[in-house]
Amino acid sequence: MSLLLGQIVDALGGALEGGARDTPIARIASLDAAGPGDLSFLSHPRYRQQLAASRAACVIVAPAMRELALARGACIVAHDPYVYYARATQLWRARNAPAPRGxxxxxxxxxxxxxxxxxxxxxxxxxxxxxxxxxxxxxxxxxxxxxxxxxxxxxxxxxxxxxxxxxxxxxxxxxxxxxxxxxxxxxxxxxxxxxxxxxxxxxxxxxxxxxxxxxxxxxxxxxxxxxxxxxxxxxxxxxxxxxxxxxxxxxxxxxxxxxxxxxxxxxxxxxxxxxxxxxxxxxxxxxTGFFPIDDNARWERNAATLKQLHRLRERIKALEQTLQGSMNGRTPR
Amino acid sequence: MSLLLGQIVDALGGALEGGARDTPIARIASLDAAGPGDLSFLSHPRYRQQLAASRAACVIVAPAMRELALARGACIVAHDPYVYYARATQLWRARNAPAPRGxxxxxxxxxxxxxxxxxxxxxxxxxxxxxxxxxxxxxxxxxxxxxxxxxxxxxxxxxxxxxxxxxxxxxxxxxxxxxxxxxxxxxxxxxxxxxxxxxxxxxxxxxxxxxxxxxxxxxxxxxxxxxxxxxxxxxxxxxxxxxxxxxxxxxxxxxxxxxxxxxxxxxxxxxxxxxxxxxxxxxxxxxTGFFPIDDNARWERNAATLKQLHRLRERIKALEQTLQGSMNGRTPR
Amino acid sequence: MSLLLGQIVDALGGALEGGARDTPIARIASLDAAGPGDLSFLSHPRYRQQLAASRAACVIVAPAMRELALARGACIVAHDPYVYYARATQLWRARNAPAPRGxxxxxxxxxxxxxxxxxxxxxxxxxxxxxxxxxxxxxxxxxxxxxxxxxxxxxxxxxxxxxxxxxxxxxxxxxxxxxxxxxxxxxxxxxxxxxxxxxxxxxxxxxxxxxxxxxxxxxxxxxxxxxxxxxxxxxxxxxxxxxxxxxxxxxxxxxxxxxxxxxxxxxxxxxxxxxxxxxxxxxxxxxTGFFPIDDNARWERNAATLKQLHRLRERIKALEQTLQGSMNGRTPR
Missing domain, CATH: 2.160.10.10 (Hexapeptide repeat proteins)
Structure with missing residues (x-):
């Protein structure tokens, strides 16, 4: 059920560079899981190190990543590699499981x-x-x-x-x-x-x-x-x-x-x-609004204190007033 | 599948006022969505402004709302308008979808x-x-x-x-x-x-x-x-x-x-x-016990501080003791 | 669908003590629910008081509980009473509902x-x-x-x-x-x-x-x-x-x-x-990480304060600095 790289770009667009149109592609895989028969994709520049190490036959990349990708091997240059990957999965599905009939x-x-x-x-x-x-x-x-x-x-x-x-x-x-x-x-x-x-x-x-x-x-x-x-x-x-x-x-x-x-x-x-x-x-x-996870012992301490939070605020306020009075030379009541 | 107002009060009780028994009712609707063929209801006095503006053919109201309702048009006065509304939906269901047989x-x-x-x-x-x-x-x-x-x-x-x-x-x-x-x-x-x-x-x-x-x-x-x-x-x-x-x-x-x-x-x-x-x-x-929602940036700040809540309490306690000592003329240890 | 105590220990092991092998057991039940025809279990020493009061025909206990159990009546002594209980439920199921066929x-x-x-x-x-x-x-x-x-x-x-x-x-x-x-x-x-x-x-x-x-x-x-x-x-x-x-x-x-x-x-x-x-x-x-439950009024107060938690921390910090300055004889800015 392989597709050739040429068939993929014919169907989905993008520019195939550094590789032959008749390269067979067995499946789509992530950068780290891809083998020499696979097509992969670089969805974000932060994964560029995985790009360099990938054994994929071809990688879908954005224009800004083109030279980095070519230094490794074949690539398809596409405006939005993640959307391109999505459409490639659709191509795979259509190829391997014919569209369901009504x-x-x-x-x-x-x-x-x-x-x-x-x-x-x-x-x-x-x-x-x-x-x-x-x-x-x-x-x-x-x-x-x-x-x-x-x-x-x-x-x-x-x-x-x-x-x-x-x-x-x-x-x-x-x-x-x-x-x-x-x-x-x-x-x-x-x-x-x-x-x-x-x-x-x-x-x-x-x-x-x-x-x-x-x-x-x-x-x-x-x-x-x-x-x-x-x-x-x-x-x-x-x-x-x-x-x-x-x-x-x-x-x-x-x-x-x-x-x-x-x-x-x-x-x-x-x-x-x-x-x-x-x-x-x-x-x-x-x-957002959820309680941050913690190790259980710390959570228990903080959760117990949380029930006094309103009183803690009152104590801070009292401290502020006392200190203010003290600064002004007055003895707080 | 209309019902007449007279049929409704015959089935469910309540007093029809300010309207004719032979008024056809097409459906039940909320006060703001009701049109001139619809029956609506005022479940709580806080919605009284919607009552005045409603185009409903008839509105189910509590005795205390009777005069306000009559100033607008037809009403059914019932002890509990929300329960009356519930029974009206049952009447509608029975009318339009005959009770399922065993x-x-x-x-x-x-x-x-x-x-x-x-x-x-x-x-x-x-x-x-x-x-x-x-x-x-x-x-x-x-x-x-x-x-x-x-x-x-x-x-x-x-x-x-x-x-x-x-x-x-x-x-x-x-x-x-x-x-x-x-x-x-x-x-x-x-x-x-x-x-x-x-x-x-x-x-x-x-x-x-x-x-x-x-x-x-x-x-x-x-x-x-x-x-x-x-x-x-x-x-x-x-x-x-x-x-x-x-x-x-x-x-x-x-x-x-x-x-x-x-x-x-x-x-x-x-x-x-x-x-x-x-x-x-x-x-x-x-x-009750859930974390209050906030915009994400504020939540992140508060959630981070939450993990120190127990220590904050200790700091407040220390402040109180220091200040108490200071008030008493003693130098805190 | 009873089983005899002897059949149970023959199938599952453990030592039957203080009771007859031919005692019929109608069902498995918790210590407090068990009647005179039932088998029960003591999964943890903290339930030992329930053991003494139980009317069960026989109780599965750990070796350390043997004497306490014998003072009450028949027991099966097993290394892990909770696992023994689990296997007893399997015995019951197999007895009463024959294993499903493929x-x-x-x-x-x-x-x-x-x-x-x-x-x-x-x-x-x-x-x-x-x-x-x-x-x-x-x-x-x-x-x-x-x-x-x-x-x-x-x-x-x-x-x-x-x-x-x-x-x-x-x-x-x-x-x-x-x-x-x-x-x-x-x-x-x-x-x-x-x-x-x-x-x-x-x-x-x-x-x-x-x-x-x-x-x-x-x-x-x-x-x-x-x-x-x-x-x-x-x-x-x-x-x-x-x-x-x-x-x-x-x-x-x-x-x-x-x-x-x-x-x-x-x-x-x-x-x-x-x-x-x-x-x-x-x-x-x-x-762990969930908001501790409280009565609604207290929760509302604490939840409202929670949104100021980061600012409370700043106020505590300011208090600490002010007090430190005061201790040093300096007037805080």
Whole structure:
């Protein structure tokens, strides 16, 4: 299943230098793992030492790294080597595993009232309920549930175990018990969205939960009812977003972070891993909030002191006042 | 699928004022989203400004808001507008999607030794193992697994992807390896319990894991072996409860919180999102523990200082002693 | 389904003392729950008071507890009572539920190009894709997906809803959008691995994600692409491990912890629950980092002060300098 270097640049562009077009490439590999039959890439100048030591047949580099790369051997010069590498993986995938054809696996359960585009692919043991829609060229891998009236756009990838359109978590308290609020909205997912394994996106209470075009969600993410996620935002694994939160476009959320409900995150907000977002963030930027790891004994000491932090501040204030009084020749009360 | 205002009050009670019984209602909507064919609700006086501006055909309000509401147009006066709204959504659901009938979907795999009540509904691709029981009017949506000997009460809703009765996580260490402790208990779930998508409830080691009547669990929750969750408690998404913890009745746990094992939470304990419960909580109340979010640069400074917190306390103490000595005319050692 | 005490020691070893071999044992139970027909165990001397009060027919104890136990009644003296208990649960399971036979459930979807060992058991509604391999005596419970080319060793237990081999989360940013990096690696799982319900293990980008022999993973865990988990490590529920992290052998990770990407944890590292690992840990030991729980009002005060922690440190420093100057008879500037 090799490709020739010439075939790669013909397909993806870039300038092949210092090497022959008919060099066969067996696979793509990182700089340190690559062998003499492999294509590698230098995504950042800080890895330049690994470049020099790499045994790769050819390395994708940015124009600024061209001479350094040529001193080693063959290279493909490309504007953005990391994007070039991404497209090379797509070329490999297409070469080795022919693009899946549309169609519904015999074991899937698709309601007659659902609409699946002929070019969409519904994998084994999926469930597509009444009124649900799956757009052109979308691929539901296996064991995916798409609930009633939920809509998935074109060219989406939905990994195994995903649940789209379970009921949002809505109950009214009455005399110590919970009265169910039926969730009458649905889920609307745009085009080019990818959803990781076992992730859940709940249907809205009255209006729809919305995931806009180009959003990428990792595994085991919880998206509550009536959330809206803006275009091209990306969430790492195990994130939870509570009901009615609105996340802007081009945001990123790190793994295990929690976004509380009814908040608004501006476009370009970046949340670090394991951070709890408790208020709206109206300006782009990086936001963080988790307890720094330490060896357990030191953590215990600091954590215990943390519970007195407010009192420590009062003691500092008292010291300042005492000292100020002392400086002024007055005896503090 | 409209309902008339008269039909709504006939079904749910409350006093229709300032409007005609034959007004058709197309849907339920929030105050700001409602159009002239919609029913809305004022759940709290703080939203009264939205009430004045709402275009809703009719608004559900508490008695204290009656006059304000009548100044705008039609209203239904009800003791608890939020509960009334919840029951209205149920009316809508019943009207638009007829109550599901009992029965086992042809694609489900139900062991001949399982007991499914004739009025229970087992959705597509569920697995019900030997000795498992599902009570009257319970509904397992799709792709739910109920393990051997696990019991689900009446009127429960179990969303897609739920796993009830996987083995609890029990191993005995022996010479650097793990010896499996077979999990000989099961899971016992009461009546009127709702369980969110992809949530897991493990079977007990020796006795059963127990979820009492009326408990509501959101998506992607992990309930360890031998946990007991008291009546009418509610957990938001992504919560983890470790083995043998006992949560009281009428508790709430916020999203992403972690409850460690072998702890006891009294009735009426409320845990904030992302909080780690490391000790038993014997009094009702609200408990919290997560690092406050900040912009990343400030967080980094504070987090770095946090690691010296215990030493800062020592420095404050030293300052206090020095100053005390200085005040007393003594030179500190 | 009782066993006689004599049968138990014949199967598992240990010395039966103070009791008759023909005593029937109905079940295994904890010291406080055990009745007169039950076998119990004393795993640690700190529970010795429960031992004295237990109504168990027989108690498994360590040699040092022998006399104390005999004062109460029958006991089995064993080197490690907790391991003995574990093996007793296995005996019980084998007695009451005959070992599952190999075979593929009729409802499972197994690609003709997959290799399933004849002694492996593939439960209902599993999906085994092309090129995947399942080793001898492994048991996939129900609704498990094993993706293309992923390999599972011998004697593994994979609980319901697990997804092995979904795509790792890899995208290259290009002009505000995300270009998919096809994940060309697979997942390689060793022997004697147990994987909890709804856990996800992603396939590698270029090389494989690796889970070594004897690893135990609880429910709802996320393992990113190209992670390597060393032999006999154990992770509690809801843990997330980001891409390319390397966890050593004999590590433990508490529930809800997050391990960031491209880090290395040495053998014998133990991470407390809900801790965020942000740097490599090169020495064995216990590491912790979560905000201590408090009642909400106190937490709010301390959390607010925490945001000024860096400034508090500056104020302490200023106080120290002022006081030092004052001691030296100089007026501080």
């Amino acid at each position: 169609g519904v696996h015999a074991s899937a359960v698709v309601d007659p009232g659902a609409q699946v585009h002929p070019s969409a692919r519904i994998g084994p043991l999926c469930v597509i309920e009444r009124g649900a829609q799956v757009g052109a060229d979308s691929w539901l891998k296996s064991r995916v549930t798409v609930g009633e009236d939920c809509r998935i756009g074109a060219r989406c990838i939905v990994h195994s175990g995903v649940v789209i359109g379970a009921d949002g978590f809505g109950f009214a308290p009455e005399q110590g018990q919970w009265v169910k609020i039926e969730q009458l909205g649905a889920v609307c997912i745009g085009d080019d969205v990818e959803i990781g394994a076992n992730t859940c996106i709940d249907r809205g209470a009255l209006q729809d939960t919305v995931v806009e075009d180009g959003v990428k969600l990792d595994n085991l993410i919880q998206i509550g009812h009536n959330v809206r996620i803006g275009r091209h935002s990306a969430f790492a694994g195990c994130v939870g977003v509570a009901g009615s939160a609105r996340v802007g476009a081009h945001c990123t959320v790190g793994g295990g972070a929690v976004v509380l409900g009814h908040l608004e995150l501006a476009d370009g907000v970046h949340i670090s891993a394991a951070t709890v977002v408790t208020r709206s963030l109206t300006r782009p930027g990086q936001y | 029965g086992v979907h042809a694609s489900a795999v139900v062991d001949p030794g399982a007991q499914v009540h004739p009025s229970a509904r087992i959705g597509p691709l569920c697995v019900i193992e030997r000795g498992a029981q599902v009570g009257a009017d319970s509904w397992l949506k799709s792709r739910v697994t109920v393990g051997e000997d696990c019991r689900i009460g009446a009127r429960c809703i179990v969303h897609s992807g739920v796993v009830i009765g996987a083995d609890g996580f029990g191993f005995a260490p022996e010479q650097g390896q793990w010896v499996k402790i077979e999990q000989l208990g099961a899971v016992c779930i009461g009546d009127d319990v709702e369980i969110g998508a992809n949530t897991c409830i493990d079977r007990g080691a020796l006795q059963d894991t127990v979820v009492e009547d009326g408990v509501k669990l959101d998506n992607l929750i992990q309930i360890g072996h031998n946990v007991r969750i008291g009546r009418h408690s509610a957990f938001a998404g992504c919560v983890g409860v470790a083995g043998s913890a006992r949560v009281g009745a009428h508790c709430t746990v916020g999203g992403g919180a972690v409850v460690l094992g072998h702890l006891e939470l009294a009735d009426g304990v409320h845990i904030s999102a992302a909080t780690v419960v490391t000790r038993s909580l014997t009094r009702p109340g609200q408990y | 075979g593929v459930h009729a409802s499972a979807v197994v690609d003709p190009g997959a290799q399933v060992h004849p002694s492996a058991r593939i439960g209902p509604l599993c999906v085994i894709e092309r090129g995947a391999q399942v080793g001898a005596d492994s048991w996939l419970k129900s609704r498990v997906t094993v993706g293309e080319d992923c390999r599972i060793g011998a004697r593994c237990i994979v609980h319901s809803g697990v997804v092995i081999g979904a795509d790792g989360f890899g995208f290259a940013p290009e002009q505000g959008q995300w270009v998919k990096i096809e994940q060309l690696g697979a997942v390689c799982i060793g022997d004697d691995v147990e994987i909890g319900a709804n856990t996800c293990i992603d396939r590698g980008a270029l090389q494989d994600t690796v889970v070594e022999d004897g690893v135990k993973l609880d429910n709802l865990i996320q393992i990113g692409h190209n992670v390597r988990i060393g032999r006999h490590s154990a992770f509690a529920g809801c843990v997330g491990v980001a891409g390319s992290a390397r966890v050593g052998a004999h590590c433990t990770v508490g529930g809800g912890a997050v391990v960031l990407g491209h880090l290395e944890l040495a053998d014998g590292v133990h991470i407390s629950a809900a801790t965020v690992v942000t740097r490599s840990l090169t020495r064995p030991g216990q590491y």
